[in-house]
Amino acid sequence: MDKKELLLEAATKLFVARGLHATPTSAISKEAGVSAGILFHYFKTKDDLIDELYLSIKKELNSSILNDINKINSDIGKLRLIWSNLWNWGLDNKLKFKFLQQIDHTNCSEKVKQHPEIMEKQQHFRAFIEESIDKKIIKNIDIQFLMSSMFYLIASLVNHLTMFPELRHNQVFIEQAWEMYYNSLKP
Amino acid sequence: MDKKELLLEAATKLFVARGLHATPTSAISKEAGVSAGILFHYFKTKDDLIDELYLSIKKELNSSILNDINKINSDIGKLRLIWSNLWNWGLDNKLKFKFLQQIDHTNCSEKVKQHPEIMEKQQHFRAFIEESIDKKIIKNIDIQFLMSSMFYLIASLVNHLTMFPELRHNQVFIEQAWEMYYNSLKP
DNA sequence: ATTTTTGTTGACTGATTAGTCAATTTTAAA
DNA sequence: TTTAAAATTGACTAATCAGTCAACAAAAAT
Known part of the structure; x- marks a missing residue:
């Protein structure tokens, strides 16, 4: 499983469901079923994740x-x-x-x-x-x-x-x- | 000066400029030139402010x-x-x-x-x-x-x-x- | 087989947040 | 003038946040 892809998919789902303002990175990693830290291994910041997505x-x-x-x-x-x-x-x-x-x-x-x-x-x-x-x-x-x-x-x-x-x-x-x-x- | 109106105007300006997710209530009250507490006198929560606006x-x-x-x-x-x-x-x-x-x-x-x-x-x-x-x-x-x-x-x-x-x-x-x-x- | 690199974890931190509250000022009522 | 009600303050808190890091695991390279 590509965890980066899992994160992007989870982020899409949550951003749409709850909005950028109500979606913490912790929720994204949880939804993706990966650790909290790995998000920042693939994306420098939350904004970077949004940009890349x-x-x-x-x-x-x-x-x-x-x-x-x-x-x-x-x-x-x-x-x-x-x-x-x-x-x-x-x-x-x-x-x-x-x-x-x-x-x-x-x-x-x-x-x-x-x-x-x-x-x-x-x-x-x-x-x-x-x-x-x-x-x-x-x-x-x-x-x-x-x-x-x-x-x-x-x-x-x-x-x-x-x-x-x-x-x-x-x-x-x-x-x-x-x-x-x-x-x-x-x- | 109607402080409630000042707050709504400031909120509009900041929400548009920075997005909901990047606009704390503290920034809104500061932009409106009022105390932090008064925002919650007029609006029960931040979401209530957004709704009312x-x-x-x-x-x-x-x-x-x-x-x-x-x-x-x-x-x-x-x-x-x-x-x-x-x-x-x-x-x-x-x-x-x-x-x-x-x-x-x-x-x-x-x-x-x-x-x-x-x-x-x-x-x-x-x-x-x-x-x-x-x-x-x-x-x-x-x-x-x-x-x-x-x-x-x-x-x-x-x-x-x-x-x-x-x-x-x-x-x-x-x-x-x-x-x-x-x-x-x-x- | 051994080393190096890369991927992964989750507890941790310092900063920031929404929201509270006791105290003070202002306004309105009596 | 006195009293009561409403508006306003800003320091405070508990919770939450983005982002770090030391440790470990897996994979690749030697």
């Missing part, structure tokens, strides 16, 4: 964005795949997704949020969006705002589907959600 | 939603006024808005989030949306998801305008943002 999860999410993108030919099909990659990842990784949202809305790990490994992956996504704007598939509007809005709409979908899991395979609902999403983007 | 700010936001709604006749005009009421409130109350987002994305104050005073005001808004759906102004889709998406899109706008304040009075940008918003909603 955020970084690894964000990288995981970013990696999934462009999954199978080459299997699709049409531009709108690609856009839809990205959309569905993102919300499916969120649903398959509910705790991790919640943790990301939590950190993204808190003034912490600010440096990590701009880590090169995060920026790099998003750069690919950004390039795709810029291309789509050129091709008139997407509205020509402030690209940062555009991307932010895309993520926010997907977060809204993930959170809703987390509350009502049966909707995930309700074709009508998913189609309506896509319509909402794409209507907000198209020129 | 959340409740008061959320009520403030909710109150602003339907501002001047009767001065507008057209249905779409009303929808747009609600949209602009919300993001303007967010920009005029940046710290409070950030605090709300922070709490909304954390597992805390769960009971307060469903407080009757909060639900009641949102009920008016919900009624307006239901009416708009009936009138075919808004897409007929799961209303809870619809409302959630509306809030998320507005949050995205507030956060973007907070980063780039000069855009607030850029008519072209605001018009594009409205277009994105309404396109996602219209049938």
Whole structure:
């Protein structure tokens, strides 16, 4: 068993359940079933643990964005795949997704949020969006705002589907959600 | 000077700047310029302070939603006024808005989030949306998801305008943002 | 087989925390 | 003016926290 991994998993679970402010390192090591000291062998400080956890999860999410993108030919099909990659990842990784949202809305790990490994992956996504704007598939509007809005709409979908899991395979609902999403983007 | 109000203001500022987890009550009373003990005279516990702060700010936001709604006749005009009421409130109350987002994305104050005073005001808004759906102004889709998406899109706008304040009075940008918003909603 | 390195433990510590309380001041009431 | 009630203080405490460390165990290298 990789104790570092156990610690990260335990931390995710507890941070989401109780919040950063109410999760002592002792609770994390206990939940992971390891000694208290080992946490500080793998992570210099508690904040380091939070940073590293955020970084690894964000990288995981970013990696999934462009999954199978080459299997699709049409531009709108690609856009839809990205959309569905993102919300499916969120649903398959509910705790991790919640943790990301939590950190993204808190003034912490600010440096990590701009880590090169995060920026790099998003750069690919950004390039795709810029291309789509050129091709008139997407509205020509402030690209940062555009991307932010895309993520926010997907977060809204993930959170809703987390509350009502049966909707995930309700074709009508998913189609309506896509319509909402794409209507907000198209020129 | 109302010391309770001073404490709530100081708490908002520090919670946003440092996060719940890194803001001791001692820092709050110090920032407010009052004694450490008085915080617990007005609030039974730190969590009570957080709950009460959340409740008061959320009520403030909710109150602003339907501002001047009767001065507008057209249905779409009303929808747009609600949209602009919300993001303007967010920009005029940046710290409070950030605090709300922070709490909304954390597992805390769960009971307060469903407080009757909060639900009641949102009920008016919900009624307006239901009416708009009936009138075919808004897409007929799961209303809870619809409302959630509306809030998320507005949050995205507030956060973007907070980063780039000069855009607030850029008519072209605001018009594009409205277009994105309404396109996602219209049938 | 022996040494070195790495992983692991849990008791420990100094600092910090939420919350208390007796004493004092301020305000309001009689 | 006197008295009672409410507001305010800051030193205090018991609990909890992040982080250390000496000792031990396991694995790798020699």
